Amino acid sequence: MTKREMVCVSCPIGCAVTVELDDNNEVVSVKGNTCPRGDKYARQECTHPERMLTSTVKLEGGKLPVISVKSASPIPKEMLFEAMKEINKVTLKAPVKIGDIVIKDILGTGVDIIATNES
Amino acid sequence: MLSYDLAVIGGGPAGMAAALKAREEGIEKIIILERADTLGGILEQCIHTGFGLHYFGEELSGPEYAGRFIKQVYDTDIEVKTDTMVLDISKDNVVTACNNVDGLITIKATAIVLAMGCRERPRGALSIAGSRASGIMTAGTAQKYVNINGYMPGKTVVILGSGDIGLIMARRMTLEGAKVKAVCELMPYSGGLTRNIVQCLEDFGIPLRLSCTVVKTHGKERLEGVTVANVDENLKPIPGTEEYIPCDTLMLSVGLIPENELSKNAGIELDRITNGPSVDEYRETLHKGVFACGNVLQVHDLVDYVTQESQIAGEGAAKYIKGEKKTGEYVKTQGENGVRYIVPQRINRETDKDVKLYFRVGKVFKNVRLSVKCGDEVIMSRNKKKMTPGEMENILIKLDTIKSLPSGSTITVTVEEA
């Protein structure tokens, strides 16, 4: 049995949450949260944490040399660096619009990388 | 001289929201003056997400959030002059500005909205020993280098100050392959949002050293390292705790200051704590017809609140232009027991809506009671689980309550034991 301490960031209160995990890393209990969102957050953090990824890609023919992008939804946390490698391989050509798909289904996550600005 | 109902100075989220709101309220001749080449303000370089959670219920990046308002502005007949720097505001509300196309322009405006945003506290504001090696910059400047100009300002980084921009840059630099060695914070708590501590530092194993500062920088041409030291309760470095950290970049994230040169020159009274103008519930300054909103008024951590505040200012300006704004007696507001300031600083007793008081606390509070008093009478109170200096708080005062306040009174927001 192991314990993990974390801060719930689902809202600004930031409750200190303690999660008990068994030997197979399955969640046994969640304590310290004041609302159900904290329980959900803690379980997800322990089993499959996800994060939004934002970065820039190279741009040709635009006003600026780079353009900002984001993952359309959160991707597994452990894939952030690998996803950055893919993003850094891309060069876009102007014109680009907000929401244009830059990389489809990055690393098989089912999540697209999309542009967040216009060129 | 050009003539407008409303001149908005600054085309960031604050200026755009104020202009759009005034337009919605029926004001016809509106102009936005922006010194950069596009609308959007500082949001153009804030490519991370987390904007708009409150306002749009979506996790947008800075440019996306700004983009929605830019589109709305260009869909109206609001005039926009970019690449236009405002130089002066006169006592009788004449705005002087200049640009490459028109040269010097003067604009007579019935009402003016100040929305110039804020700037970062520079290195000069700190006392760090060492030469002026390159590689020392504010976190916001680094953000611009990476996200707008597309190049990395360094490979090994120490960040001084745990403000949100510094935290965001710690993650950004790490993802781009740099090594962020530490974030040093002078205070015993972080100035940033908890969410950013978790997702920008803890996720990447970047140490946050509280009660710690940079005492010396090393290197002649390029920064080679910094000496950090722990500080005591009086924020003085403790001898013997010095540690050398090699790095080629030092980023400063030590606070934001409202950009109020124009306001000061126009003789507009500023609040000693916020460094922004002192305003009423519609964000009108003590200079008649001049309103202020966004970071020029008080430093915000969430752009969503900037938009809300600016809509209030836009509505106020519209009322002023239409001659509908009340000019009765005011009650003053003040903070006490760790409540550092209140915006608005005064409320018209004849006002026509509930008023939210915005404020920040000076230290971390847990399980306390937040009360609003008028003399000894408690007019409103609420239990708070947690309040931190990094997060702006607010409390709503009902219209009935405002109307019932004695004339000449002061209302005080205070923190008490629960």
Ligand SMILES: Cc1cc2nc3c(=O)[nH]c(=O)nc-3n(C[C@H](O)[C@H](O)[C@H](O)COP(=O)(O)OP(=O)(O)OC[C@H]3O[C@@H](n4cnc5c(N)ncnc54)[C@H](O)[C@@H]3O)c2cc1C
């Ligand atoms: C470097 C930096 C990074 C930030 N990052 C974040 C973040 O990640 N998340 C967040 O929520 N908030 C962030 N903030 C706070 C952010 O400023 C606000 O969320 C929001 O952008 C404030 O809007 P604003 O319109 O008041 O100011 P701004 O966006 O700063 O807009 C002010 C505008 O006024 C213009 N201006 C100033 N003076 C003049 C003049 N004399 N004449 C003409 N135009 C003028 C400027 O060019 C600018 O476009 C950051 C602030 C800074 C300084």
Ligand code: SF4
């Ligand atoms: S547990 Fe609930 S109340 Fe506590 S921080 Fe998370 S969302 Fe907020």
